Amino acid sequence: MSSPESVTSSITVAAENIGGIDSTEVRLQPGVNVLTGRNATNRTSFLQTIMAALGSRRSSLKGDADAGRVELAFDDEQYTRFLERRDGDVVFDGDPYLDDPELADLFAFLLESNEARRTVRRGDDLRDLIMQPIDTDEIEAEINALEAEKRDLDERLEQLAQLDSELPALEADRATLEDEIETTTERIDELEADLDAFDLDIEASRERKDEIESAFADLQDARTELESIEYDLETERESYAELERERDDLEDELEAFDDGEESPDRLEGRVQELRSRKRSLDTTVSELQSVIRFNEERLADDGIDLDLDESDGAAEGDGDDLTDQLLAESDDVVCWTCGSQVDRDRIESTLDRLRSLRQRRLSERSDLQERIDDLSDRQKELRDRRRKRGEIETRLEAIEDDLERRSQRIAELEADREEQQARIDDLESDAETFENAEYGEVIETHRELNRLELELEDLEADRDDVQERIEEIEGKIEDRSDLEDRRETVEAELTDLRTRVDRIEANAVDAFNEHMESILSILEYRNIDRIWIERREKTVREGRRKVTRTAFELHIVRTTEDGRTYEDTVDHLSESEREVTGLVFALAGYLVHDVHEIVPFMLLDSLEAIDSNRIADLVEYFEEYVDCLVVALLREDAEALSESYTYVEEI
Structure with a gap:
């Protein structure tokens, strides 16, 4: 376009x-x-x-x-x-x-059949016409989508604010860990220097020193391996305990199911039976309605009357069995089949009985439909419970298998831990043989050095974890500025959408009032002071509820020859005045909806x-x-x- x-x-x-x-x-x-x-x-x-x-x-x-x-x-x-x-x-x-001529048809093609001109002629609500091109459902959908996006942005910004509050504590932890690492590293350097300072000049002493260092290196490796085994063991135990809790919850849920519940398949037979009865009632009701309508039409033409045996057997039979006999002995109505006279009151009495019978059958059909709905809902509930029970049983089987595997793994890890602990005991026993007067200080230095090296590894691991968390938070916080900008944009768009309808209404009223005042001053209609639109709220009923809606009320102010002003109605406008008012209203719509751009x-x-x-x-x-x-x-x-x-x- x-x-x-x-x-x-x-x-x-x-x-x-x-x-x-x-x-x-x-x-x-x-x-x-x-x-x-x-x-x-x-x-x-x-x-x-x-x-x-x-x-x-x-x-x-x-x-x-x-x-x-x-x-x-x-x-x-x-x-x-x-x-x-x-x-x-x-x-x-x-x-x-x-591509879409709606705006042009309303506000640019101002022929006699133009809707804007016709609306003014008829005195209809001008607000509905001026808002006709606005898809209020689409605006509401856009508002809902933007509100959802705004809630998401608010949640993300709140999370970032919480993350931001974590940074000071994390940075303090990192500084503390750096200080501890520095102190521990310095102490390790001192101990290594002490070991180098020991005077073990002779070759035997060197060999002995190598043995000592090798023994403590093995001991350190064994302790590290033991820590790894204990960590794996603790992890497996926690997983095992979690599976046990889930198993207990599922077993409790399974016990809540009633083994004696009805079968949904058996209920299906009852549903089909009730539906068959309902179809039979549908046929009866339809035939009754046909008979009633036929007799009502004939009664209006002074035609026929039917009498009905209101026993249950007749009520449940075909529509042809509903009429027992033709009524006679009246001068009011002529039977359309035999030409005899029947009393109108008897016809109306018969029709009343037919209507009563139809109403009873409608009530029976309604009761049957309620029972069908109840049974169908029960079927669905039973099928859902059966499916849920199957899912629980399947999950319980998987949990039992997983528990068995984890139990075996726990036993293996416990055995590995005991074996590793025994190995450490042996290595510690070997190390004690080096504790004599000559090498006692060296041995103690090695022990302290091993302890500090393990401690240093833990400190560095903790520092790396803290640093990773800090970098993760800082990376997320970098997006905060973009999120805040987007939130401001969404807020502005929401404000625009929420006020769009109001702004269009206000602009239309202002445009009409402004141009109408100018046109009246130019055209100089006698005794018309002003024609103007007032926006006002009115309460209308939509379904079962009352809602407040905006209406455009057209006011016409006239002046009498003696100078007295009064308000008139559209019905009293001359044809010329009414046509001018319609054209000005169309011009207001033309400008408000920017039709000149289209x-x-x-x-x-x-x-x-x-x-x-x-x-x-x-x-x-x-x-x-x-x-x-x-x-x-x-x-x-x-x-x-x-x-x-x-x-x-x-x-």
């Missing part, structure tokens, strides 16, 4: 078989174009031609033609529309100017109720807001318009 700022070139319109037109080609110009002539000179048909080319479906095909076409060309662009009669309907095809044309027709001088003033006023204004006028009305306009006298 094109959206030019303005029409800058001449406009060529060619048409075949549109309205009352056989074939025509007309050239228009930007600004005001006046179609003049007597009545029945295809001026309205030509306006419909332009509408069709612009995208409207409110154009007609010539009565004796099966197909028609329209071409519209301006600003080096061409738009074509085809009309074809198929199965009694007119089908549109081609490449029109507008289509640069406005079409005016059926202005005969307005005198020629006022038509001239009205056209001049509208000209300011439209790129190309096309007006259809009688020749005598056109004489009052400016000579600078483009005039088309033959179509």
Whole structure:
């Protein structure tokens, strides 16, 4: 769909078989174009031609033609529309100017049938028409989506705020761990220096020292391995305990199931039986209704009366068995089959019994439907419980298998721990043999060194964990600025959506009141002081609830000859005043919905109720807001318009 700022070139319109037109080609110009002539000179048909080319479906095909076409060309662009009669309907095809003509139909194509003009003539609610192009359901959906996004953003920002509050404590922990690592490292360096300082010059002493260092290295490796085994063992025990808790919960849930519950398959038989009975009642009710309607129609024509044996057997039989006999002995009604006279009261009494019987069968059918619904719900519940029970049993089997595997693994780890502890005991026993007067200090130094090296590993691991957490938080916090910007955007969009309808209503009212005041001052209608719209809230019923809705109330203020003002109604406006009011309201919609950005044309027709001088003033006023204004006028009305306009006298 094109959206030019303005029409800058001449406009060529060619048409075949549109309205009352056989074939025509007309050239228009930007600004005001006046179609003049007597009545029945295809001026309205030509306006419909332009509408069709612009995208409207409110154009007609010539009565004796099966197909028609329209071409519209301006600003080096061409738009074509085809009309074809198929199965009694007119089908549109081609490449029109507008994909969606709704706004143009409402506020730019101002022919006599225009909805804005008709709404003012009828005195209907103007608010509904001005808001017709607004998809309030779509706005509500957008609001719901943005509210959900805003809640998500709020949650994420709250999480980031909590993470941000963790940073000081984490950074303090990291600093403490760095200090401890530095202190421990310095102490390790001192102990290693002490070991190097011991005087073990002779070769035997060197060999002895190697043995000592090897023994303590083995002891350190064994202790590290023991720590790993104990960690794995603790992990397996925790997993085992968690599985046991889950197993206990599932077993409790399984015990809650009743082994004696009904079978859903057995209930299915009862449901089918009830449905069969309901179908039988449906047939009976339908036949009863047919009999009742037939007798009511005949009664209205003084025709037939039926008597009914109201026993249960008759009630449950076919519709043909519902009528026992033809009633006679009355001068009021003639039997349509035998021609005898029957009393009208007996007919009405029979119909009352038929209606009562039908009502009882309807009640029985309703009861059956409730029982069917209850049994169907029970079926579904039983199937769900059976499925849930199967899922629990399957999960319990998997848990038992997992418990068995983990139990074996725990036993293996306990055995490994005992074996490793025994190995450590042996290594410690070996190390004690080196504790003599000559190497006692060396041995103690080795022990302290081993302890500190293990402690250093733990400290470094803790520091790395803290550092990783800090980097993780800092990485997430980097996104906070983007999230805050997005939240501000969402908040602004929500505000815009929530106030969009209100703003459109307010703008429409302001536009109408402003232009109506200007138009009235120009046209100088006698004793009309003001025509204006007031927005007000009113309570209406929607279904079972009352809701508050906005309404546009049109006020008309007049002044009497003695200077007294009073409020009048739309019904008392002259035809001329009413047409001007409708056109101004359409202009307000044209401006509020920015129709000029969608289509640069406005079409005016059926202005005969307005005198020629006022038509001239009205056209001049509208000209300011439209790129190309096309007006259809009688020749005598056109004489009052400016000579600078483009005039088309033959179509």
